[in-house]
Amino acid sequence: MIRVVLPTHLWRLANTSREVEIQVDEPVSLAAVLEALESKYPMLRGTIRDHVTKERRAFLRFFACGEDLTHESPQALLPEPVRIGEEPLRIVGAMAGG
Amino acid sequence: MSGVRVLVGTHKGAFILTSDAKRSQWEVSGPHFPGWDIYHIKGSPVNPDRLYASQSSDWFGQVIHRSDDGGKSWSPVSNKFIYEGNPGTHQWYDGTQHPWEFKRVWYLEPSPTDPDTLYAGVEDAALFRSSDGGESWQELAGLREVKGHLWQPGAGGMCLHTILIDPRNSGRMAVAISAAGAFRTDDGGETWRAITKGLRSDYELPDPDADVGHCVHNIAMHPSRPDVLFMQKHWDVMRSDNGGDTWQEVSGNLPSDFGFPIAVHAHEPETIYVVPIKSDSEHFPPEGKLRVYRSRTGGNEWEALTKGLPQENCYVNILRSAMAVDSLDPCGVYFGTTGGQVYASADAGDHWTTIVHELPAVLSVEVQTLP
Numbered sequence: 001m002i003r004v005v006l007p008t009h010l011w012r013l014a015n016t017s018r019e020v021e022i023q024v025d026e027p028v029s030l031a032a033v034l035e036a037l038e039s040k041y042p043m044l045r046g047t048i049r050d051h052v053t054k055e056r057r058a059f060l061r062f063f064a065c066g067e068d069l070t071h072e073s074p075q076a077l078l079p080e081p082v083r084i085g086e087e088p089l090r091i092v093g094a095m096a097g098g
Numbered sequence: 099m100s101g102v103r104v105l106v107g108t109h110k111g112a113f114i115l116t117s118d119a120k121r122s123q124w125e126v127s128g129p130h131f132p133g134w135d136i137y138h139i140k141g142s143p144v145n146p147d148r149l150y151a152s153q154s155s156d157w158f159g160q161v162i163h164r165s166d167d168g169g170k171s172w173s174p175v176s177n178k179f180i181y182e183g184n185p186g187t188h189q190w191y192d193g194t195q196h197p198w199e200f201k202r203v204w205y206l207e208p209s210p211t212d213p214d215t216l217y218a219g220v221e222d223a224a225l226f227r228s229s230d231g232g233e234s235w236q237e238l239a240g241l242r243e244v245k246g247h248l249w250q251p252g253a254g255g256m257c258l259h260t261i262l263i264d265p266r267n268s269g270r271m272a273v274a275i276s277a278a279g280a281f282r283t284d285d286g287g288e289t290w291r292a293i294t295k296g297l298r299s300d301y302e303l304p305d306p307d308a309d310v311g312h313c314v315h316n317i318a319m320h321p322s323r324p325d326v327l328f329m330q331k332h333w334d335v336m337r338s339d340n341g342g343d344t345w346q347e348v349s350g351n352l353p354s355d356f357g358f359p360i361a362v363h364a365h366e367p368e369t370i371y372v373v374p375i376k377s378d379s380e381h382f383p384p385e386g387k388l389r390v391y392r393s394r395t396g397g398n399e400w401e402a403l404t405k406g407l408p409q410e411n412c413y414v415n416i417l418r419s420a421m422a423v424d425s426l427d428p429c430g431v432y433f434g435t436t437g438g439q440v441y442a443s444a445d446a447g448d449h450w451t452t453i454v455h456e457l458p459a460v461l462s463v464e465v466q467t468l469p
Contacts, residue, residue: 009133009158013174043174047158051178059157093157 003088014041028083031074063090102424107136107462114169121444141466142213154202175232182239189250198222207261219258223275238287245310252277264324274314293342316418318360320367330360348397353384359421364429368396373416382413406450419462434460
């Protein structure tokens with residue numbers, strides 16, 4: 001199972017907990033994780049990435065294993081600790097005031 | 099016993115204020131959706147427990163929620179607003195053409211006859227309809243064919259912020275768009291035309307009589323007389339007696355005819371309310387005095403309503419969707435400020451009280467009169 005940590009607004013919207021576990025088929029890329037996440041929690045569609053273009057919303061970041069993966073290719077494999085469920089993928093609201 | 103439910107959208111969540119018909123004791127519920135910009139909440143006229151709410155966030159985009167128990171619980175519905183076909187471009191601040199991009203829902207208007215049908219006014223300006231309680235949305239794209247390529251955003255964005263449905267004929271609707279103007283359909287949204295004849299924007303437009311480009315801030319209508327429309331424009335308070343075909347100015351003796359909201363008394367179709375703001379560059383009440391102005395003559399002759407409102411050092415703004423009336427007798431009038439106060443009058447504006455003092459900035463106020 002892949003562990004995903006959601007920002008407060010999104011786990012409340014999905015009526016779940018801060019950290020969720022989802023089943024993701026190989027290869028475990030960012031795009032595959034987001035697809036599985038949106039499939040399990042359809043109310044999150046459009047809140048992390050665009051409905052149509054699948055582009056990340058500007059003020060969201062993807063962190064894992066102490067690294068910023070935001071600008072990696074969505075098709076790239078996630079780090080192994082994330083792929084084997086040891087470490088979570090963290091979806092983070094960027095520091096942007098407000 | 100009858101009562102009222104005031105639906106308040108703020109910069110950081112929604113609040114629901116309830117009272118019995120005396121409107122003197124209030125219960126405050128909230129924040130609902132804490133941290134989200136709540137642009138609008140509105141109830142179905144057919145089923146008052148059916149509410150719709152628009153949440154917006156710079157981080158997470160748009161969400162729409164629906165309630166079937168008067169706001170006690172909420173369920174997310176579709177946030178998928180996809181423009182019909184290739185939406186093309188509109189005018190940008192620098193005069194270039196800019197792609198149409200969905201940003202948020204400013205306004206929700208439930209159908210007067212069907213609780214599952216509602217309209218959404220969005221930024222970048224367009225009108226969407228749902229006939230399944232918000233589970234899916236379809237654009238009424240004919241609106242953007244009225245010179246959409248010439249529309250351009252105002253300071254608050256290119257938003258469709260007002261939707262008025264003719265209670266005699268649901269196929270007839272008027273909408274207003276910031277810095278684009280006012281538009282009407284008579285065929286259920288298939289075709290539209292600008293309804294701006296008589297508006298003048300001497301300082302804002304190179305052609306002050308242009309059919310599109312006027313910065314309409316808000317339009318109000320009394321359901322018993324849907325041909326009579328009252329408009330608060332950027333500058334000027336206007337009136338139409340023919341569904342917007344032509345307009346005449348009724349600013350009369352107002353201390354400033356700049357402002358945002360306008361409302362009509364529930365039982366007196368010639369009684370209207372505005373809140374004058376000093377100017378387009380100074381968004382606060384003239385002289386630091388918060389005054390609602392009431393006209394009992396459909397405009398031109400205005401009286402200041404001040405009892406219970408701060409008359410010194412008041413520098414808040416009242417946004418376009420932040421004033422509403424109930425339909426009790428006497429009529430209640432409500433408005434919210436960017437300073438987080440919600441004021442109420444249970445006697446048509448003669449006296450005011452503060453329901454809540456320190457909410458986040460108020461974006462919208464709607465009122466439901468409950469059986």
